[in-house]
Amino acid sequence: MSEAPFLAAPQPTRLPIRARARRRSRSRMSFLIGPLATPVSVFVVTLILIVAHQGKLLEVTFMPMAVAVSYWLYRRYPVHYVSMVCWLIFLTPEVRRFADFYNGVFNQTSIIMMTPFFAASLAGLSILNKYRYLGQRRALPLIMMLIAIVYGYVLGVAQFGIMAATYGLINWLQPIFIAWHLIVTWREYPTYRRVLTKTYVYGAIVMGAYGIYQYVAPPPWIAFWMAQSGMESSSGSAVPFGMRICSTMNSTGPFALTMMVALLMLVSAPGKAKFFAGIVGLPSLMFTLVRTSWGGLVIGLVYPLAMLDSKSRLRLIMVGVCVVGLCAPAVMIDQVAAPLLKRLQTIQDIQNDSSFQARSGFYTNFSEIASRSFAGHGIGSTGIGAKLAADPSQVLSVVDSGVVDVVWVLGWPGTLLYIGGVLMLLWRAFVASLLRSDDRFAVSGVGASIAILAIMVMVDTLQGSSGMLFMIGTVIPVIGLRYVRHMQRLNALSGAARAGRPS
Template sequence: MKVRYYPYSLPPATKGIQISDARLTRIILVSFILLTAAGMLILPGRMRLAYPGLSFLVGAYLYFRNPTLYLGFTWWIWFLTPWVRRMIDWRAGWAEPNTTLLAPFLVTSITFFTFARYLNKFDRPYNFPFYLSGFGVFYGILIGFVSNGQNAVILAALNWFVPIFFGLHIAVGWRDYPKYRQMIQNTFLWGTVITGVYGIIQYLVAPAWDRFWLQNVFELGNTSFGRPEPFQIRVFSTLNSPGPFAIMIMAGVLMLTSLRWKGVLFSIIGYLNVLLTAVRAAWGGWILGILVVFAASKPRMRKRMTISFIVLVTCIVVIATIEPFSSIILNRVETLGDIQGDGSYQARVAEYLKILDASLFEFVGNGLGYEKDGLRVGFDSGILDLFVLLGWVGTLPYLGGLLIMLISLPKFVERHFDAVAVASLAISLSVFSQVILGNVFIGINGVFLWGFLGLLICAYRYYSHPSIAAFQLTEVE
């Protein structure tokens, strides 16, 4: 008797009315979308709890029954949840903190089961970096429980841990890499188009729900998003702020380099949004990413990339020099040549000089959830956050796990060309390069960093398998 093994899913039912997994999955996803839309219109206040709960249930079903679709669903929840929150607040009134924003953390935290399942295999070279960095976060949790409040530590732990869980989950699914690759390509193609188009509409029109949200953000003292008026907003599209959206759209346009001319066409939307966010760190990250893709590509692809890059730059320069786009873009570009007169730059330098000396002597660290004078401590630097919160004891293993992957994985790209793997390497390095100017280890930024590192390991293990390595590898489109 032949026994089937279901590594990610439960055995199919054998009695009663049979519904195929594909059909049931479509029913569940359509129902989720309709319930969310109806809830935002009819009972918006209750959706602050219902939306995270529904998201978690759908995510749990997909995790066990359709791991590939689970990846796409998780990315879309990260992309769209801040917009859902704004729609709910617009209808039901401002609420801060807002439980709606727990949805992506809950959906991604399901990958804790993968983390626990492979715990007895932590010493394997592919898994070890994730568990090494996870140890650094776990250390920060222990110190936080001793020094800080329990609730603060739990919320901070979600921010720090779920990206690592997600990255490991992708890495260990290497047998399904071709499916993962296609899902990631499709997700970021349509993610770039949809969020990019909305970002342009947001800049030109300033929808009522975005204006309402910005006005309340201003009352909390944050004026860095521009003004709640057309042509005055620093674009954040469906995300929560310009910084995360800039990283998301940067990742999108880098992933589109794996799609030939179709990717070039849709990249115009993405590049315009990168400029409209006015996040200079993302501009630098994008340049680094393009250089990585160019260096890792085959010679015949470099010619195509050069032509497409010239076309893209020409289109973007033309668009950026005409109103209504030129005012925000050119003003921000001019600050690149006047660093000494840049207030943002000067503020960061002052913060570094004030904190760096003290943080370098933080051997034990203050733990996750650290508060000072009643305010949650957080800096515009992932490095400062690591030393202040985790100390040397937690920072060394955390950075050690990351650096092991960032140093070793480019060698794989040199031997086995895969356009999506190359784009993943470019995205990972681009996000990490912004660590001095922002905390790229937590939340959606961390999901991009760890998620694409996990996809790189997934590709590496797939192509290293004897049954795959026996064939001559060709360019994957």
């Protein structure tokens, strides 16, 4: 009996008309309700409300709409959920400014600002859904940090009340939630690399271009917000070339750090969009006049440059030179150059700089602070949560040092656990990127994390949005290595199965 009928490949059959119609209908629905179209619709609706000057309606609808879409993405598209959280961090403060401007009243406690807060907290469901991962060795750094945070929370509730401690707790937990979400969805690493790279590139373009516009011609809603919030004392006046820009974010510091990370992640970005991102991103970072982020950008570039091969390193240097060269004509304008040169001169005369003196005072008195904080004061004793404290006399609402902040809040027992977990995460990311030095996305993530940690001496960068960016940079190389090893094992098993199959 001939074997030809059994060996011949099956011939494709033409689908019936109704089946083809159903397939076209499903493809249209997947386009209309998909990981890209649905989040974009949130911002389209927001833009329509802004154009229609519906500030009150915008204030009421933005948070429920954005959080609902974030939850849907979390359940259906975990990678795009992380991207959505990033975009909410980038753009939510600007939405709040529009709402306040068209309402005609500055809202000190705008509910819009809670949107990234709630959207990022959804990642905490991953711990409940994947609690079995807690027993694995890869979860050890996060468990150490969690124990330290719970310790600080108990202290905070006892001393400052449940409101202040709980608000601060979520701010401390959000980076761990995002890190855990990345760990349990490690099989999506190729999609993470593609989607997050685009998020950083286009985020840098949007925030950078808007920041330059804000610097050259401050719009009226920025002037209204600066006057009503009291930001003029620290960010200058809302006149052309007269302010330290914050672009779409809430203040210059968070924007400068976010733009620093975005520029560092451009190292791994393919295509031509990264050039435009660099051209608008670098000047906007300079116009913030935040020296710590300037230094962080330089520190963060050292690691990718060291890891790249000679050809790629030369190409990166040439790209950097081209971007700087294209930005150079703007610096020749007197109104632009004057504040930049004045800020650069303070680096040379650092001893007479008031900001440096304020921060160095923390470290001069660090031994006294450390002795007063051996057991810790608890979460809710610093930051925004301190404003909700039952006993305001015991809080430090402003701490210009991330290291002092951690020691003050967690005490030495909690600090050793927390910093130990952070350093373990960074070490694992470093080792993973060394083993896969050809993965530029992973290498750039480690560089960005090193830069964020370096700024820790000036401000606490491990909480909130900056902490989430740190976790993305440290966890991505680890899950990338795990994904590659998993695929190598599958390929080896598949090759062995084909080799053992009878001909």
